[in-house]
Amino acid sequence: MIYFDNAATSWPKPPGVIEAMVHFMEKVGANPGRSGHWLSVEAGRIVYNAREAVAELFNAPDPLRVVFGHNATEALNLALRGLLRPGDHVITSSMEHNSVMRPLRALEQQGVEVTVVQCSPEGFLDPADVEAAVRPNTAMIALNHASNVVGTLLPVAEVGRIARRHGLLLLLDAAQTGGAYPIDVQADGIDLLGFTGHKSLYGPMGTGGLVIGERVDVARMEPLKWGGTGSRSELEEQPDFLPDMCESGTSNAVGLAGLEAGVRWVLERGVETIRAHEVELAQRLIGGLRNIPSTGSGRRSGVTVYGGLDANRQIATVSFNITGMEPSEVGLRLDEKYGIMCRVGQLAQEAR
Amino acid sequence: MTDKQYAVILVYSTSYALRAEKVLGRAGIRCKLIPVPRHLSSDCGVCVRIERADQEAALQALEAARVEVEGVHETKKSDMQGARSKVWLRSLTHGDSRAPNRLS
Numbered sequence: 001m002i003y004f005d006n007a008a009t010s011w012p013k014p015p016g017v018i019e020a021m022v023h024f025m026e027k028v029g030a031n032p033g034r035s036g037h038w039l040s041v042e043a044g045r046i047v048y049n050a051r052e053a054v055a056e057l058f059n060a061p062d063p064l065r066v067v068f069g070h071n072a073t074e075a076l077n078l079a080l081r082g083l084l085r086p087g088d089h090v091i092t093s094s095m096e097h098n099s100v101m102r103p104l105r106a107l108e109q110q111g112v113e114v115t116v117v118q119c120s121p122e123g124f125l126d127p128a129d130v131e132a133a134v135r136p137n138t139a140m141i142a143l144n145h146a147s148n149v150v151g152t153l154l155p156v157a158e159v160g161r162i163a164r165r166h167g168l169l170l171l172l173d174a175a176q177t178g179g180a181y182p183i184d185v186q187a188d189g190i191d192l193l194g195f196t197g198h199k200s201l202y203g204p205m206g207t208g209g210l211v212i213g214e215r216v217d218v219a220r221m222e223p224l225k226w227g228g229t230g231s232r233s234e235l236e237e238q239p240d241f242l243p244d245m246c247e248s249g250t251s252n253a254v255g256l257a258g259l260e261a262g263v264r265w266v267l268e269r270g271v272e273t274i275r276a277h278e279v280e281l282a283q284r285l286i287g288g289l290r291n292i293p294s295t296g297s298g299r300r301s302g303v304t305v306y307g308g309l310d311a312n313r314q315i316a317t318v319s320f321n322i323t324g325m326e327p328s329e330v331g332l333r334l335d336e337k338y339g340i341m342c343r344v345g346q347l348a349q350e351a352r
Numbered sequence: 353m354t355d356k357q358y359a360v361i362l363v364y365s366t367s368y369a370l371r372a373e374k375v376l377g378r379a380g381i382r383c384k385l386i387p388v389p390r391h392l393s394s395d396c397g398v399c400v401r402i403e404r405a406d407q408e409a410a411l412q413a414l415e416a417a418r419v420e421v422e423g424v425h426e427t428k429k430s431d432m433q434g435a436r437s438k439v440w441l442r443s444l445t446h447g448d449s450r451a452p453n454r455l456s
Contacts, residue, residue, distance in 0.1 A: 033366035036387025036398050041366070044398075048370035062418065064367055230397055231365030241420075244365045 004342040007148060007176060007317045009198045009205060013262065017202055020261035024254045032253045033230040043253050050260035051243070057201075057263050057271070058193055059184040060211045067246040068209040068256060072175035073099040074224065075194035075210035078246060079171045080104060080142065082221045083192075086111030088139040091130055091168075093154060094119045095147045099194075100173055104142070113137070122308045123152030131162045140169045145177040150307035151282070151317035153181070160189025169216060175199060176315055179266045181275055191215050200274075201266060203259030206252050218242055225249065283311035285318050356429040357404035360386075361414070362393055362422040369398045372419050379413040381406045392425050 003011055024046060030039035032047045051063040060066060069075050080103045084090055092104060094116050108114050115133045119125045130141060141163050146153050156172055163170040171192040174183060178193075179200030185193055190213065197207030212218070223238065227248030232239045239245050266274065286309055294302040306319040322330055331344035363369050369385050376383045385398045392399070402410050404426060414421055 033397065041370075041385050041398055044366045044370055045373075048367060048374070051367075052374070064371055064419075229365065239365070241364050243367055 001339040002341065004340055006199070008343055010200060010202055013202050013204070013258070014265040016261040016265055017204070017258045021204065021254050021258040024257040028253075028257075031230075031250055034250075046257045046260065047251060047253050050256040050263070053260045053263035053267070054195070054201075054209065054211065057179065057183075057267060058195075058211055059186055060193075061186070061214070065212040065214075065242050066209055067212060067243045068207070068251055069224075069247075070206050070252065071198075071208040072173065072194045072196035073208075075196075075208055076100055076142075076171070076173055077103050078210050078224050079192040079194060080107060080140075082223065082246075083169065083216070084112045084139060087113075087137060089113040089115065089135050089137045090140045090142055091115045091117060091133045091138060092142045093117050093125050093130075093144060095123055095125065095149075095152065095154065096142070096144050097148055097173060097175065099175070100142050100144065119152075119154075122306075123147050123150045124308065124313075125154045125159075127155050127158040127162060130159055131166075134162070134166050134168070138166065138168055140171055142171040142173070144173045145175075145183070146181070146315045146317070147307075148176050148317065150319050151176075151314035152307050153177075153314055156183075156190065157188045163191070164189050176317065179263070179271065179274070180278060180315055182271045185211055185213060197255065197259040197262065201259060202262030204255045207255040207259040210246075212242060218245070221246075223248065278316035279311045282314065282316040282318055286311060289318070289320050358427050358429065359402050359404045359407040359410075360389065360392060360425045360427050361400040361402065361410065362388065362425070363399065364420060364422055366397045368419060369400055371417070372400045372414055375413055375417040375419055376400070376402070376410055379409065381410050381413065383410070389427070392423075392427075 028039060028043050028046065030043045032040065032043035034040055051066040054066045055063040067078070069078065076099050084107055090104065090112060092100060092114065104114050117125065117129045117133055141159055143154055143156060143159055145156055160170050169191040170189055171194065172190045173194050175194065175196045176199065177183060178195040183193065192213065193211040195201065195208055197203030198205040219240065223246045225248050226238045229239055229244040229248055231244045286305055289303050289305050292303045302323045304321045304323065307314055321327060327344040331342060334340040334342060361372065363372055373383060373385055381402060383400050383402045386401050388397060388399045407424065411421065411424065
């Protein structure tokens with residue numbers, strides 16, 4: 001069996017991830033941050049350690065500004081809906097996933113202005129087009145780090161410089177890149193980083209979060225949900241400090257135990273090493289697919305590979321079509337005949 | 353037996369206490385997370401107990417790491433024992449329906 005669907009979720013996970021989760025369930029198990037007894041403190045410590053690991057991976061200076069949620073979608077919703085107000089203008093790209101595009105279209109109904117900057121047919125974004133879209137009321141640039149369809153990397157550091165120059169916030173959707181491609185929130189000028197735990201961080205599903213930079217005015221931020229935080233319980237108002245203000249409700253502590261182990265696994269190997277390995281594999285796949293000869297029989301007469309065809313300019317997600325064959329048929333044959341599991345059909349990102 | 357002199361550092365939430373524990377540990381300062389003594393705050397959760405002699409160094413280390421501190425209280429071992437029993441009592445009886453230390 002060959003599992004080729006790691007862009008949807010990575011599998012199998014490192015053994016340490018499973019061990020950390022079993023340890024939590026067997027030996028800890030208390031509610032983190034809710035009580036003063038040592039088991040609750042130990043559960044809180046495990047969650048805190050996950051914050052430190054994530055902060056280390058992305059070079060974020062303050063682990064308490066790592067806010068956990070269930071996935072990248074929740075993190076991106078928190079950033080967009082928590083900070084954008086009617087009358088604000090936001091710039092995004094035509095390579096966005098629905099987890100950015102749908103909240104933006106919903107916000108548009110409430111009076112937020114949205115500009116979608118068009119990418120090239122290969123999926124590349126010209127930073128100059130982003131800068132040209134800046135208006136006096138622009139508040140944020142929301143950018144997908146890498147397309148989940150063709151894998152193309154977008155120029156985050158260049159866009160980060162544009163955001164700084166114009167005093168805008170940069171929100172990066174790192175669902176496909178966190179752990180697989182080097183990210184430095186300080187060097188790249190990223191103010192808000194949405195990540196998921198279950199892809200290239202090798203944690204379980206149901207983990208993810210938002211890294212919130214120093215330029216974000218937390219007093220202006222609205223949480224997605226209000227409720228119990230284990231802090232300031234005598235007050236009926238929501239706490240106004242991170243991470244508590246954005247983490248109401250009991251967290252997925254067992255998942256975060258696994259996430260920490262996954263991030264540590266990535267840190268031990270080094271993102272650069274992982275990246276180099278993935279570039280090699282992706283280039284082999286691109287080359288192999290493009291070398292499949294055309295049979296000329298009309299059916300199955302050639303393979304089209306999408307994107308820039310250069311593994312150095314994309315992540316290890318490769319999209320292709322076989323002329324004359326439905327993608328669903330290709331997927332079914334790869335699965336049943338060869339035990340190769342991959343993703344077919346329309347993805348969460350439309351061909352915009 | 354001498355009565356051990358402590359300082360108790362109150363922080364905004366358990367996440368801050370855990371960060372403080374890490375920061376102090378790295379600075380070589382001994383600390384322990386304990387339930388917040390009832391006579392110091394009605395907040396639930398934990399606070400950071402250090403030896404009083406380490407107070408200045410601890411606050412400097414926390415400031416350098418930008419861990420916000422809500423307050424510092426000097427206390428003794430004998431105070432802590434009294435406080436501990438008070439916390440237990442309150443959490444068992446639950447006072448009124450808005451008891452600040454109700455389990456959340």
